[in-house]
Amino acid sequence: MRRADAERNREKILDVARAALADSGAGVSMAEISRRAGVGMATLYRNFPSRRDLLEALYTDQVTAVCEAAATVGGDTPGAVLTAWLQRFLAFTSGKRHIASELLAGPDGGSPVFGQSRARVLDAGRPLLAAAQEAGEVRLDLTLEQILDMIVAIAAISGDAGYLQPILRAAFDGLRPPADA
Incomplete structure (x- = not known):
């Protein structure tokens, strides 16, 4: 079990790294993360021996949040609950471009974190x-894998939320069963 101050330092590093990567993208260095978090490089590397370890921890934390959201999102109907969760998944996917591309660009061409994460998200959804x-409220001929792939494709479209939301609403409309079904 970690000491309370060690856990606070770890969380501080993760919070700073999450914000720095969202603002600056992949260009932020480990030294800059250490400086912004107000911890020494030794503390940073004790918690995250490599940049890849830090990125995987950030990615895993966000996957956990998406999975937990499956149990807590609300809505008036099961379809509304699914839609609220898919919105959360879109936000997760959109916010992880820099982290995912850097992990994919690694020497092994990927990370086992991706496969494990996808399985966790599928189990939650x-x-x-x-x-x-x-x-x-949702067509029977669609799998969750297909729906999540659609959300990932929408997240890859360049544009702000105002541009993406009508596209997402059109996609959600397509989830409904045909009127003659």
Whole structure:
């Protein structure tokens, strides 16, 4: 178990790194993260021996938040709950471009974190999709994998939220069963 001050330092580093990568993208150095967090380089490297370790921790934390959101998002109907969670997934996907591209560019061409994360997200979202399909609010011929791939594709479109939201609404409209079904 970590000491309380060590855990605070770790969380401070993660918070600073999350904000720095969101603002600056992949260009922020470990030294800059250390400086912004107000911790020494030894503390930074004790918690995250490499930049890759830091990026994987950030990615994993955000995946955990998306998975936990599956249990806490609200809505009037199962379809609304699924839609709220998919919005959260879109925000996660959009905010992780720099981290994911840097992890993918690594020497092994990827990270086992991706496969594990996808499995966790699918496990968290499947009950939401099943409930929406059982309620007749989402087409039965779609899998969660297909829906998440659609969200990832939308997240890759350049543009701000005002530009992306109508595209996302059109995609959500396409999740509904046809009127003649």
